[in-house]
Amino acid sequence: MKKLLLSTALGAVFATGALAQEGEPIRVGILHSLSGTMAISETTLRDVMLMLIEQQNAEGGVLGRPLEPVVVDPASDWPRFAELARELISGQGVSVVFGCWTSVSRKSVLPVFEELNSILFYPVQYEGQESQRNVFYTGAAPNQQAVPAVDYLLENGVERFYLAGTDYVYPRTTNQILEAYLLAQGVAAEDIIVNYTPFGHSDWQTIVSEIRDFGSTGRPAAVVSTINGDANVPFYNELAAQGISAEDIPVIAFSVGEEELAGIDTAPLVGHLAAWNYFMSVDTPENEEFIDAWHAYIGSETRVTNDPMEAHYIGFNMWVEAVEAAGTTDADAVIDALVGVAVPNLTGGISSMGANHHITKPVLIGEIQADGQFEVVWETAGLVLGDEWSDYVAETAPLISDWRAPLSCGNFNTETGTCGGSE
Amino acid sequence: MPFRPLTLIAAFCLAVVLPFLASAQTLEDLIARLPDGNFNDRAAIVAQIAETGDPRAAQVLDALLEGELEQRSADGRFVRVTGSRNNQTATDVLTGEDLGPVARRSTEAVRVNNALRRSIRTALGVLTLMDPDPARRLAAAEAALRSPSPDQVEALAEAMAAEANATIRIAQTRAHAAAVLASDLPLQAKLDAVAVIGEANAQVVQQTLNAYRNAAEPELAAAVGAALAEAESRQRMWSQAQNLWFGLSLGSVLLLAAIGLAITFGVMGVINLAHGELVMLGAYTTYTVQQIIRTNAPEYFGYSLAIAIPLAFLLVGAVGVLIERGIVRHLYGRPLETLLGTWGVSLILQQAVRSIYGPTNREVGTPDWMSGAWQIGELTLTGPRIAIVIFSLAVFFGLLLLMKYSAFGLQMRAVTQNRPMAANLGIRTGYVDALTFGLGAGIAGLAGVALSQIDNVSPNLGQGYIIDSFLVVVFGGVGNLWGTFAAALSLGVANKFLEPWAGAVLGKIVILVFIILFIQKRPRGLFPQRGRAAEG
Numbered sequence: 001m002k003k004l005l006l007s008t009a010l011g012a013v014f015a016t017g018a019l020a021q022e023g024e025p026i027r028v029g030i031l032h033s034l035s036g037t038m039a040i041s042e043t044t045l046r047d048v049m050l051m052l053i054e055q056q057n058a059e060g061g062v063l064g065r066p067l068e069p070v071v072v073d074p075a076s077d078w079p080r081f082a083e084l085a086r087e088l089i090s091g092q093g094v095s096v097v098f099g100c101w102t103s104v105s106r107k108s109v110l111p112v113f114e115e116l117n118s119i120l121f122y123p124v125q126y127e128g129q130e131s132q133r134n135v136f137y138t139g140a141a142p143n144q145q146a147v148p149a150v151d152y153l154l155e156n157g158v159e160r161f162y163l164a165g166t167d168y169v170y171p172r173t174t175n176q177i178l179e180a181y182l183l184a185q186g187v188a189a190e191d192i193i194v195n196y197t198p199f200g201h202s203d204w205q206t207i208v209s210e211i212r213d214f215g216s217t218g219r220p221a222a223v224v225s226t227i228n229g230d231a232n233v234p235f236y237n238e239l240a241a242q243g244i245s246a247e248d249i250p251v252i253a254f255s256v257g258e259e260e261l262a263g264i265d266t267a268p269l270v271g272h273l274a275a276w277n278y279f280m281s282v283d284t285p286e287n288e289e290f291i292d293a294w295h296a297y298i299g300s301e302t303r304v305t306n307d308p309m310e311a312h313y314i315g316f317n318m319w320v321e322a323v324e325a326a327g328t329t330d331a332d333a334v335i336d337a338l339v340g341v342a343v344p345n346l347t348g349g350i351s352s353m354g355a356n357h358h359i360t361k362p363v364l365i366g367e368i369q370a371d372g373q374f375e376v377v378w379e380t381a382g383l384v385l386g387d388e389w390s391d392y393v394a395e396t397a398p399l400i401s402d403w404r405a406p407l408s409c410g411n412f413n414t415e416t417g418t419c420g421g422s423e
Numbered sequence: 424m425p426f427r428p429l430t431l432i433a434a435f436c437l438a439v440v441l442p443f444l445a446s447a448q449t450l451e452d453l454i455a456r457l458p459d460g461n462f463n464d465r466a467a468i469v470a471q472i473a474e475t476g477d478p479r480a481a482q483v484l485d486a487l488l489e490g491e492l493e494q495r496s497a498d499g500r501f502v503r504v505t506g507s508r509n510n511q512t513a514t515d516v517l518t519g520e521d522l523g524p525v526a527r528r529s530t531e532a533v534r535v536n537n538a539l540r541r542s543i544r545t546a547l548g549v550l551t552l553m554d555p556d557p558a559r560r561l562a563a564a565e566a567a568l569r570s571p572s573p574d575q576v577e578a579l580a581e582a583m584a585a586e587a588n589a590t591i592r593i594a595q596t597r598a599h600a601a602a603v604l605a606s607d608l609p610l611q612a613k614l615d616a617v618a619v620i621g622e623a624n625a626q627v628v629q630q631t632l633n634a635y636r637n638a639a640e641p642e643l644a645a646a647v648g649a650a651l652a653e654a655e656s657r658q659r660m661w662s663q664a665q666n667l668w669f670g671l672s673l674g675s676v677l678l679l680a681a682i683g684l685a686i687t688f689g690v691m692g693v694i695n696l697a698h699g700e701l702v703m704l705g706a707y708t709t710y711t712v713q714q715i716i717r718t719n720a721p722e723y724f725g726y727s728l729a730i731a732i733p734l735a736f737l738l739v740g741a742v743g744v745l746i747e748r749g750i751v752r753h754l755y756g757r758p759l760e761t762l763l764g765t766w767g768v769s770l771i772l773q774q775a776v777r778s779i780y781g782p783t784n785r786e787v788g789t790p791d792w793m794s795g796a797w798q799i800g801e802l803t804l805t806g807p808r809i810a811i812v813i814f815s816l817a818v819f820f821g822l823l824l825l826m827k828y829s830a831f832g833l834q835m836r837a838v839t840q841n842r843p844m845a846a847n848l849g850i851r852t853g854y855v856d857a858l859t860f861g862l863g864a865g866i867a868g869l870a871g872v873a874l875s876q877i878d879n880v881s882p883n884l885g886q887g888y889i890i891d892s893f894l895v896v897v898f899g900g901v902g903n904l905w906g907t908f909a910a911a912l913s914l915g916v917a918n919k920f921l922e923p924w925a926g927a928v929l930g931k932i933v934i935l936v937f938i939i940l941f942i943q944k945r946p947r948g949l950f951p952q953r954g955r956a957a958e959g
Contacts, residue, residue: 230887
């Protein structure tokens with residue numbers, strides 16, 4: 001009741017301002033690649049954003065104003081992301097941007113968002129070790145994906161780990177964290193192998209036969225895969241061709257979701273694992289409604305939903321809530337209002353935005369099924385808050401992030417008591 | 424003693440009901456307990472189900488293994504649910520009674536994970552060791568080998584004695600040996616078992632024997648140590664053969680990708696940056712053919728590649744002719760413009776495919792006759808790879824014959840070697856140009872059909888191969904088909920011998936540096952063209 005009174009009072013205060021802008025649309029930027037190599041993943045996110053905006057408009061928009069999507073195509077070209085981010089914020093006057101997939105594209109737009117003081121929602125699981133005032137990370141940090149995944153393997157008696165990744169920042173950082181974590185859990189150094197392959201690696205014969213040898217010592221072994229994008233299809237094909245089943249050597253992947261499996265015959269892959277915060281197969285009324293809406297919007301019953309789509313769903317609803325609470329689309333007010341906002345996610349819980357601009361999510365481990373869907377075999381008891389600075393990397397262990405006043409710092413060093421990281 | 428009817432009735436009831444209860448304890452009751460508890464509890468129940476000896480146990484475990492065992496929320500009945508997401512039907516798992524379609528969310532699946540699946544397979548193995556179906560017998564023996572249990576020693580010995588099929592008997596003998604090792608039979612039996620296992624391939628030896636490396640009996644530990652050492656040395660020896668095979672198979676992929684370019688770039692001198700996209704079109708042709716067959720005549724799926732091969736050649740060849748007539752022909756002699764022009768074409772083709780088929784990967788199936796693997800010693804040859812090696816050789820030699828012995832090949836060589844002279848002899852050089860480019864493009868289409876079997880079919884498919892293709896053609900010597908052949912295979916083999924110790928990333932760099940140095944030294948590649956043509 002008190003809350004209601006307060007919001008009514010707030011509403012009254014801002015009523016004049018809102019009235020002045022009545023009917024004038026709020027512009028929402030969508031910064032996802034629609035062409036080039038990343039189009040395969042990012043096009044879907046554009047579509048889901050358009051759907052969410054359409055739904056919100058059908059419900060009367062935000063602050064009584066309609067939302068207007070502004071779509072641009074950075075064409076998988078990292079510098080282009082920064083140019084278009086600038087164009088969206090200062091040229092098109094958007095209030096918020098939903099976008100980016102790869103870490104390098106996010107890094108390239110960071111300075112722009114900081115300089116022009118706008119808001120970015122980033123929906124993809126990433127390597128962590130970052131917290132920026134203008135960015136809200138709705139994808140998983142390593143502690144919300146990689147670490148629980150390895151926990152699950154350890155719980156199931158796996159003793160040897162083959163960390164296979166594509167050679168770039170996300171796998172390298174994740175594997176660094178995982179290696180430190182595994183050693184801390186008492187796994188011997190000779191039972192951990194780290195292997196990197198170039199982008200788009202398509203000939204997996206040697207590595208898969210190495211994995212087969214690695215796994216045939218009689219002790220349980222598993223592959224932890226941070227293999228990215230298109231390289232996954234030939235990798236799984238080769239696993240199947242060489243007759244490695246999930247019962248012998250399971251592969252747990254952090255970048256393989258429903259969308260990636262759409263291109264493979266999944267029958268030989270049954271039982272391989274993936275760790276995410278959402279699976280299309282999760283059986284909740286919210287998820288069913290979301291899937292039905294998605295199928296209706298996209299006009300196809302065969303299209304799948306995946307984790308980054310849910311992240312945008314959560315992020316968008318959080319933004320709407322924060323704008324309604326702040327009564328304005330002004331970036332500073334919305335950034336402050338966003339911390340603490342809680343909205344339902346699609347897996348039956350309530351996700352909330354932490355002071356470090358990461359959100360709480362459940363961690364789910366799913367096994368691939370013959371129909372290309374995942375069956376959840378394990379989940380965390382409650383929701384887990386994204387940990388921006390990993391506790392398993394010596395340099396970042398003492399760092400915390402809290403964007404609320406009075407600290408307002410993304411890399412506060414608890415040992416030296418200063419804001420500014422470990423330098 | 425007073426008459427007590429109640430006691431009598433109670434005793435009678437007990438006498439009737441007790442045996443019934445005991446039998447009810449068997450299958451129905453165990454199934455009812457399946458959904459509760461965690462995966463370990465479920466594994467225990469699975470073992471009990473197998474022990475009931477109930478003839479329906481196998482079908483229940485089979486449904487569970489496939490992840491199709493579900494419980495109806497309404498009446499708690501256990502059903503096997505099959506069919507796709509929106510079109511599911513249920514049958515009673517015990518009686519096999521058809522229960523018709525089921526609504527989504529009206530049943531609750533009994534979840535299985537890898538560990539549980541392994542337990543089910545072991546349990547099923549016990550039940551199906553003597554199954555009439557040979558495939559199931561083999562699977563049962565393999566499951567027994569994977570998780571040896573002393574309880575199975577006798578059952579396996581029995582199965583071995585009854586087995587007529589040699590392959591299955593070998594699998595059973597090994598499983599039996601593994602079970603003997605796990606049991607407390609006398610030392611001599613175990614030593615014999617080690618000898619039996621020692622004959623299997625190195626992987627099986629390591630998997631089975633590693634646990635007994637430090638066995639209590641010194642003789643056993645010594646025998647195990649020797650068998651392991653022998654397996655390891657065998658594996659080391661074969662690893663060279665394996666590298667060679669991997670190299671040849673990678674080389675044949677490179678050959679396929681590059682061979683079309685050897686025509687358009689090598690013979691005609693057109694820097695065709697759209698070559699990769701032509702390969703991609705071939706892959707999408709395969710996808711489309713399979714899609715049509717899947718929806719209209721699924722029984723002919725095995726022939727899908729045979730249909731796709733000529734179709735991809737003609738279709739992509741036609742696209743090639745169009746590109747030549749529309750763009751490339753106006754740019755002869757201007758390499759920079761050709762480069763930019765064909766790059767533009769590649770972007771157009773990529774985005775066109777993305778718009779038509781969508782940006783996501785498309786699934787191209789492998790016909791049954793192509794899947795599977797063959798074991799030669801410690802070497803595993805997989806079906807699609809063998810098929811690609813054979814196919815690339817066939818394409819290469821086919822092309823060679825066409826160039827050497829057909830009238831068209833002769834005209835093609837005449838035009839590329841001396842255009843004015845060829846024109847004077849009455850050859851329609853424009854026509855030959857278009858057909859030559861079309862031939863190169865058609866062969867790229869063929870490569871696409873093959874690559875769809877091992878790589879992912881997405882609009883980006885071609886980008887992964889364009890650089891490698893140019894490398895191969897340049898390294899082999901522009902204008903020389905044999906050069907392309909030698910370059911592709913040697914690069915493939917070199918790559919695979921480097922990879923185990925340098926890693927994939929560094930291996931690639933080493934190869935690139937080597938080629939750069941080589942081209943510095945011999946700018947015309949491995950097999951330079953000699954004579955007058957080389958001057959042109």
